[in-house]
Amino acid sequence: MKLLSSEYATYRNSVQEYIKDEILSAPATILDPMAGTAPLIPFIEKNGHNAYLYDVLPIHFFVNSAKKIDAYNTYKKNGTEWFYEELKKCLSSVKNQSSIISDDWYDKDTLKGLCKAWQTTEKYEQIEKALLKALLLVSLRNYSSFEKSKNRTWVKAGGISSYKSLDDIVDDTIQRFEKYYKESYENNEPTVEGSCVIDIKNAITAKTPKLVDLIVTSPPYPNRLDYHRLYGPENFFLSNVGFPVKPSNLIGTNTVRAYDSFIHGKKYLFSKSPYLSNLITTIEQKKEKDVMYYSKYYTRYFDTLFRTFENIIQSLSKNGKLYVVVQDNMHRGEIIEIDTALSDLLKCYGFQTKIVFDEKRHHLGLRNVSKKHFVIRKKHPEKIMVAFK
Ligand SMILES: C[S@@+](CC[C@H](N)C(=O)[O-])C[C@H]1O[C@@H](n2cnc3c(N)ncnc32)[C@H](O)[C@@H]1O
Numbered sequence: 570m571k572l573l574s575s576e577y578a579t580y581r582n583s584v585q586e587y588i589k590d591e592i593l594s595a596p597a598t599i600l601d602p603m604a605g606t607a608p609l610i611p612f613i614e615k616n617g618h619n620a621y622l623y624d625v626l627p628i629h630f631f632v633n634s635a636k637k638i639d640a641y642n643t644y645k646k647n648g649t650e651w652f653y654e655e656l657k658k659c660l661s662s663v664k665n666q667s668s669i670i671s672d673d674w675y676d677k678d679t680l681k682g683l684c685k686a687w688q689t690t691e692k693y694e695q696i697e698k699a700l701l702k703a704l705l706l707v708s709l710r711n712y713s714s715f716e717k718s719k720n721r722t723w724v725k726a727g728g729i730s731s732y733k734s735l736d737d738i739v740d741d742t743i744q745r746f747e748k749y750y751k752e753s754y755e756n757n758e759p760t761v762e763g764s765c766v767i768d769i770k771n772a773i774t775a776k777t778p779k780l781v782d783l784i785v786t787s788p789p790y791p792n793r794l795d796y797h798r799l800y801g802p803e804n805f806f807l808s809n810v811g812f813p814v815k816p817s818n819l820i821g822t823n824t825v826r827a828y829d830s831f832i833h834g835k836k837y838l839f840s841k842s843p844y845l846s847n848l849i850t851t852i853e854q855k856k857e858k859d860v861m862y863y864s865k866y867y868t869r870y871f872d873t874l875f876r877t878f879e880n881i882i883q884s885l886s887k888n889g890k891l892y893v894v895v896q897d898n899m900h901r902g903e904i905i906e907i908d909t910a911l912s913d914l915l916k917c918y919g920f921q922t923k924i925v926f927d928e929k930r931h932h933l934g935l936r937n938v939s940k941k942h943f944v945i946r947k948k949h950p951e952k953i954m955v956a957f958k
Pocket of ligand 1 (some may be wrong): 603604605607629770772773787788790
C-alpha cells in the first residue's frame, strides 16, 4: 500500500515475499541503510525481528514513523475522527485553499501556512505528533504548484496547485492511512513483538549501534530516477522546516557537476572491479560526443555506491549475510549489471556471492523516459544477490 503518490521503485510483492519467506524466518537483527518506503515494517514488528531502517531522505523518516505498530495503536485509540479534526486544525493556517499559480514549489503564503501547520503539530504528544507530521507530509502535494516533466518520475517547480478543498485533502490523506493500517495490521495479529529504529542517515557513513545478522537493501540504480526530484515538493518543504537534503549525498542523482573525484574515482573503481573497468572503457569508446559526461556520471554513481557498501558491510556480524536487490540498467544498448559490479567489490573483502532470485520486469513501467533509446523498453532482470563469508 503506497502512502505517497511518488513511491516508485519500492520492493515489489514477489521480492517482499522472497525476503519474508527465505530471509526472515528466524528472529534476526536487520539493517536496511537505504530503506526508502520500508514496506517490511509491519512484518518486522509482528514477527519479533529488530531492524534499523535508515534513509538519507527525511520524508522517509517521517512517513515510515507513522507505519510503525505504535502509530497504528495510537491511531486506533484516538480514532479516525480525532485525526481528521486535528489535521484540519493544523492545516487551517494555510489560508488559500483554492488553487494557486506560482513559479516555485509553493506560493509564498501557502508555504508560510504549511510551515505554521508543521509548528502546530509540535504541541501534541510524541506519537500523535509523529502521525500528524506524516499526515501533513502526505497532504503536501495538494498545496504544491508543481508540474510533471517528460521523465514521469521527475517533477518541476512551478505550476498550478490542486483545486481540492481542505475537507477533501484531509479526507483523502486519512483514507490512505486507513487503508494502509487495514492491510498491514487488521486481522493480522502480531505473534512476537519486534522493533524498528527509523532514522535519517547517510549510508556512506551510517553505523548501527550493534552488529546485525542481515543487511537487506536495494540501492538506487544509475538510471534517471533521481530521488531529489522525485520528492521535490516534499524535499523543498522539509528543507524549510529544518530538514535539508543535499543532492550530493544521494547515490542516484543527476547532479554530477559537483563530483570532483573523477580521476581518483575511476582509478579506485578499476582497482576493485574488472567488470567496471571494462564497462566504463566501453562507454568512453562510444561514438557520441557526450561520452565523457557519461563516463563521469557512471564513475560518480559506482564510486559512491562502492564507498557506501564498504561502509555498510562493517555493520555485519561475522556470520552475517547481505542481501541486495538490484535491477540491470541500460546505457545506450549496454547492459549495466549492478550486481556484477558489487560482487567484484564484495569479493575484495572476502565475500562469496550468489544470485538467489531472478525475475524479469519493467523497472519504470512501459513508458520510456528516453525517446532515443527504445531498447530500455525491454524487461530487465531484477535480482536478489546474497553475499556471505
Ligand atoms: C531503490 S530505493 C529503496 C527502495 C526500498 N527498498 C523500498 O522498498 O521502498 C533507494 C533508496 O536509497 C535512498 N538513498 C539514496 N542515497 C542514499 C544515501 N546516501 N544514504 C541513504 N539512503 C540513500 C533513496 O532515498 C531511496 O529511498
